[in-house]
Amino acid sequence: MRLVQLRVTDANRQAILDALDALDAEYVVVDEATDLNTTIVQIPVPDGASDGLLAHLDDAGLGDDAYTVVTDATSPREVNQQLADRFVEGPKGDAGVSHPEIRERALDLQPNRPTYVALAALSAVVATAGLLLDSAIIIVGAMVIAPFAGSSLSASVGAVIDDRRMLVQSVNSQLLGLIVGFVSALAVTAGLRQTSFVPSGVAIGRIEQIGLFLTPNLLALTIAVCAGAAGALALATDLPVSIAGVAIAAAIVPSVATAAIGVVWGDALVTFGAVVLLAMNIVFINLTAYLALVGLGYRSSLVRDSWTNFQPSVRTGVYAVLVLVFAVVLAATVGATAQYIVFEHQVKEDVEAVVDGPTYDSLELMSVQAEYNDMNALGRVESVTVTVARSSDDDYPLLAEAIERSISARSGREVTVNVRFLEYQTEERQSETNADELRPRPSVVAGGIGDRVVPRHVLDVA
Incomplete structure (x- = not known):
């Protein structure tokens, strides 16, 4: 009150x-x-x-x-x-805060411009170090200091409360933060490589943490959707937005750093996959946050007012171009993400079908990683890396070939299959019954008038 x-x-x-x-x-x-x-x-x-x-x-x-x-x-x-x-304006009662309050909360999440630029650069640098060191803890630290929560959620709030100025400022802030983060990560990565702190021959696609941010997949899409929804819910219900902010940063900062690493190493496929993943995350964070606010009871008159007050002008033309660009990016991102998710799902099914066969009973499937499927736009054959564990000395020289044939036959595309073996030994503690059977025991030999025990020990392994 x-x-x-x-x-x-x-x-x-x-x-x-x-x-x-x-x-x-x-x-x-x-x-x-x-x-x-x-x-x-x-x-x-x-x-x-x-x-x-x-x-x-x-x-x-x-x-x-x-x-x-x-x-x-x-x-x-x-x-x-x-x-x-x-x-x-907005939900009545306890359903959510009013339009002025949610606007103020969204603006409070955004630091001033110099602080925003500094935090964007620092978070990208820390994320780059974490990726190259293959350290998840360092990457989490980058997410904590990232300032993208306010700039991402403000666009949805501006759209839902019909605040065009807030919407435009949010889009500008997001673009600025991405550019600053990318340039910072690019400079740090190039410096580390030129000074040999990171060997130039490192296969960046083989680094586990980088591999997590190479491709848009269903789990990454889930993170973006949940982050946007959680941020909107926190804003609308007067709850802390800090946790949702970390989730939003998790969908943005590592992808920016991965794209910069791909550029420095000259790996177009790594860069392309990271950029598509980044675009997917940004689009779905903003879109999900907007839909969540609408679902909470906020109703925007932005589209209706824009259509009613439509007048041909330079500003209207600029807005139309921006809307068109966003629609193209949205369609391209959704299409690229959908085709890769389908391809990845098919690859996993094919690998599981081969490894589960009777020929490979002693193998355990650990993971399947498919490079981003660029639909041959870059003229490269997609690569699939399969990790299996084995407890025997069998080499299975035809496993990669069998998997390659299965994937190519189903997808109609040429792929390169790499199989990595993890060897382990298993030692099981025997039960007391089996232990008694393995203990040495005396042999009874008949002789003379009575039986006598000969102290001869025999190991019974029958």
Whole structure:
């Protein structure tokens, strides 16, 4: 609840009180002990209704320069709840905060421009170090300091509350952060490679942490969707957004660093896959956050107002181009992601079918990793890496060939299959029964008048 306190003059006092009476609002009038001929009017209002009420009173003659104070307040009973239906934009009651509040919360997540640029650069540098060191802990540290939560969620908030300026600023902030992060990661990676802190011959595609951010897949899509939904839910329900911010950063920062590493190493497929993964994450974070806010009860008039107020102009043309670019990126990202997910799923099914065959009973499938399927846009054959564990000395020289034939026959595409073997030994503790059977025991030999025991030990392994 908010308490709105106004100073009104004798000239407009009656008009203000009549406007409040027309709303059937409860209020208190206090005469000031001054020579200004003014009165203090106190009106308790529901959360989110203060801006609408002030706009209504301005129309009644309050004036933009009137002394106005809005403070937090508590009350043992509901007061002026009828004002919520008229002035509160957004979900009513406990379903979510009002439009002004969610806008303020989204803006509070964004640091000032110099701080934002510095944190974007630092998070990208830390993520690059974590990827090259193959350290998940360092990558998590990069996610914690990344500033992308506010810039990502502000676009959805701006769209849903019809704040075009906020929407444009959010898009600009996201682009700026991505460019700064990419350039920073590029510079650090190039420096590390040139100074031989990281050997130039390292197969970056074989590094486990980099391999996690090479390709758009169903699990990565799930992370982006959940991050966007969690961020929107936290904003709309006045909950901490910090945890959702880490999830948003997890979908952005490592992909930016992976793309930079791919550029420095000259691996077009790594760069292409990381960029598509990054685009997928950004698109679905923003889209999911918007849909989550709509699902929580926020209704945007952005499309309707834009169509109603449509007038040919340079600004309208720029907006149309931006919408078209976003639609193209969305369609390309969804299409590329869908075709890769289908390809990856087929590859895993084919590998499992081969390894589960009777010829390879002693093998255990550990993982299957397929490089990003670029539909031969770069003229490269897709590579599939299969990791299996074995406890015997069998070499299985035809395993890679069998998997390659199975994948090529089903997908109709040429692939290169790499099989990595992990060897292990197994030692099982024997039961007490088996241990007794293996203990040495005396042999009984018959001789002479009676049997005598000969101290001869025989190991019975029957």
